[in-house]
Amino acid sequence: MSEHTLTVAGVTVDTRHWIGGEHVASAGTFVDVSPIDGSVLGEIARGTAAEASAAVAAARAAFPGWAATPRAERARILHAVADAVEKRIEDLSIVETHDNGALLRSHRRGVMPRVAHNFRFFADRLVGLGHDDFDTRGHTNHVSWDPAGPCVLITPWNAPLMLATWKIAPALAAGNTVILKPAEWSPLTASLFADIAAEAGLPAGVLNVVQGYGAEAGNALVSHPDVRRISFTGSVPTAKTIAAAAAANLVPASFELGGKSPLLVFADADLDLAVDLAVEQYDNAGQVCLAATRILVEETIAQEFTRRFTEKASALRQGDPRDETTDIGPNIHTRQLEKIDGFVQRALAAGARAVIGGRRGEGQYYAPTLLTDVAQDSEIVQEEVFGPVLTLQTFTDEDEAVRLANDTRFGLAATVATGDRGRAARVTDRLVAGTVWVNCFFVRDLQAPFGGSRHSGVGREGGTWSFDFYCDLKNTVTAP
Ligand code: NAD
Numbered sequence: 025m026s027e028h029t030l031t032v033a034g035v036t037v038d039t040r041h042w043i044g045g046e047h048v049a050s051a052g053t054f055v056d057v058s059p060i061d062g063s064v065l066g067e068i069a070r071g072t073a074a075e076a077s078a079a080v081a082a083a084r085a086a087f088p089g090w091a092a093t094p095r096a097e098r099a100r101i102l103h104a105v106a107d108a109v110e111k112r113i114e115d116l117s118i119v120e121t122h123d124n125g126a127l128l129r130s131h132r133r134g135v136m137p138r139v140a141h142n143f144r145f146f147a148d149r150l151v152g153l154g155h156d157d158f159d160t161r162g163h164t165n166h167v168s169w170d171p172a173g174p175c176v177l178i179t180p181w182n183a184p185l186m187l188a189t190w191k192i193a194p195a196l197a198a199g200n201t202v203i204l205k206p207a208e209w210s211p212l213t214a215s216l217f218a219d220i221a222a223e224a225g226l227p228a229g230v231l232n233v234v235q236g237y238g239a240e241a242g243n244a245l246v247s248h249p250d251v252r253r254i255s256f257t258g259s260v261p262t263a264k265t266i267a268a269a270a271a272a273n274l275v276p277a278s279f280e281l282g283g284k285s286p287l288l289v290f291a292d293a294d295l296d297l298a299v300d301l302a303v304e305q306y307d308n309a310g311q312v313c314l315a316a317t318r319i320l321v322e323e324t325i326a327q328e329f330t331r332r333f334t335e336k337a338s339a340l341r342q343g344d345p346r347d348e349t350t351d352i353g354p355n356i357h358t359r360q361l362e363k364i365d366g367f368v369q370r371a372l373a374a375g376a377r378a379v380i381g382g383r384r385g386e387g388q389y390y391a392p393t394l395l396t397d398v399a400q401d402s403e404i405v406q407e408e409v410f411g412p413v414l415t416l417q418t419f420t421d422e423d424e425a426v427r428l429a430n431d432t433r434f435g436l437a438a439t440v441a442t443g444d445r446g447r448a449a450r451v452t453d454r455l456v457a458g459t460v461w462v463n464c465f466f467v468r469d470l471q472a473p474f475g476g477s478r479h480s481g482v483g484r485e486g487g488t489w490s491f492d493f494y495c496d497l498k499n500t501v502t503a504p
């Protein structure tokens with residue numbers, strides 16, 4: 025082990041930046057701590073404007089070659105990256121779990137296979153990408169998707185490698201080069217992935233990783249005049265800062281932001297299913313942007329729903345995320361825990377009642393919490409907590425359910441539990457959300473548009489929408 029590497033459960037990770045196909049150190053470092061037990065994992069390179077500039081320069085230099093690489097060859101390399109990820113699923117899973125505290129079994133079986141799938145999907149989609157030519161008074165119109173140039177990708181800590189590759193894969197497939205700035209609370213899999221992708225044959229400079237803080241490395245990247253796209257997943261306040269930087273350079277930017285999504289449970293719903301859907305919202309210790317954290321239940325079944333929910337939620341096992349039997353792991357950071365507890369204590373002081381939880385657990389764990397007696401205009405109903413905290417409100421009819429559901433500044437997702445297909449159609453039609461699930465949750469297909477309305481985001485990625493964003497579309501008109 026050198027001063028530039030750390031080892032997590034036997035897996036070695038280089039903690040320097042990855043710029044132009046080289047590991048690059050910084051003068052400064054920051055400490056990476058595991059949420060599992062607060063242990064120090066190691067020191068990570070702390071990027072500054074100098075490394076940000078070097079990474080953009082490397083991405084610029086690599087761009088013409090990668091953009092000119094035939095589609096079939098780009099797709100072949102992206103499939104090779106997917107193959108390499110599949111061979112390292114165990115290593116990536118172990119590192120990610122130590123770094124962000126999410127369940128090891130989820131990483132092994134769901135998240136990391138999905139990382140590989142991100143590359144396969146966009147590689148395949150690239151090969152078939154096209155638009156039928158059309159005629160205008162005998163002239164032929166031909167639409168092409170030209171790569172845009174260096175793209176800056178800024179990602180959060182709640183699903184680090186999954187969210188990073190959801191952007192990297194389409195950006196690279198489109199023929200762009202990228203600079204990724206992962207979140208400072210979960211930097212490791214980005215670095216490990218850069219090495220895996222390079223070994224799989226991704227040319228130098230096509231993918232660059234700059235580690236560091238948002239206000240330093242992140243800000244320098246999004247402000248750089250040579251950047252052609254910015255894709256951001258994270259919080260609303262950061263999005264506003266990045267939007268201003270993007271505006272200064274007139275750079276198209278995509279924003280995938282927070283949510284306060286509702287789960288509407290009608291009296292005609294399969295109640296066991298509805299309870300399962302509600303309990304599922306504690307996944308990843310509630311650190312899921314799409315989580316339906318506001319449970320809205322038809323008044324006539326609220327008591328029975330609450331009884332069954334309490335029984336089921338109380339059986340959840342909270343503990344070490346490496347343990348196969350654990351359902352809920354720790355929260356990412358002590359600062360996040362304090363934030364979560366602040367929301368809950370203020371809600372309790374304002375008259376909310378904790379049906380379950382309502383307090384911190386041991387170490388970096390927060391007790392799964394359900395709060396009732398909450399006012400629609402209260403902070404706990406209006407603001408994203410990003411922890412295992414749900415609220416429960418009741419409604420008397422469809423109109424009230426829809427009104428409550430839509431009454432926040434967000435619009436990321438919504439879930440409807442009902443046994444009546446006509447009602448499902450009426451309600452989903454009126455909901456403001458980028459994704460609506462009926463009698464299910466978290467069923468996601470990469471072909472679908474993904475993003476949020478209102479303060480939950482700007483733009484959509486996924487399927488062809490990703491290529492629309494990461495490309496400069498060109499129409500060529502040829503005379504007969
Ligand atoms: P955050 O906004 O604090 O940080 C996200 C990233 O932005 C980090 O990498 C950070 O270093 C960087 N950053 C911070 N300031 C910056 C600046 N001035 N310039 C450039 N980069 C900067 O968010 P977070 O706490 O890491 O993530 C949680 C948030 O992300 C929640 O609101 C959650 O809902 C949201 N999220 C949304 C989605 C989605 O797809 N809609 C998915 C996951 C998470």
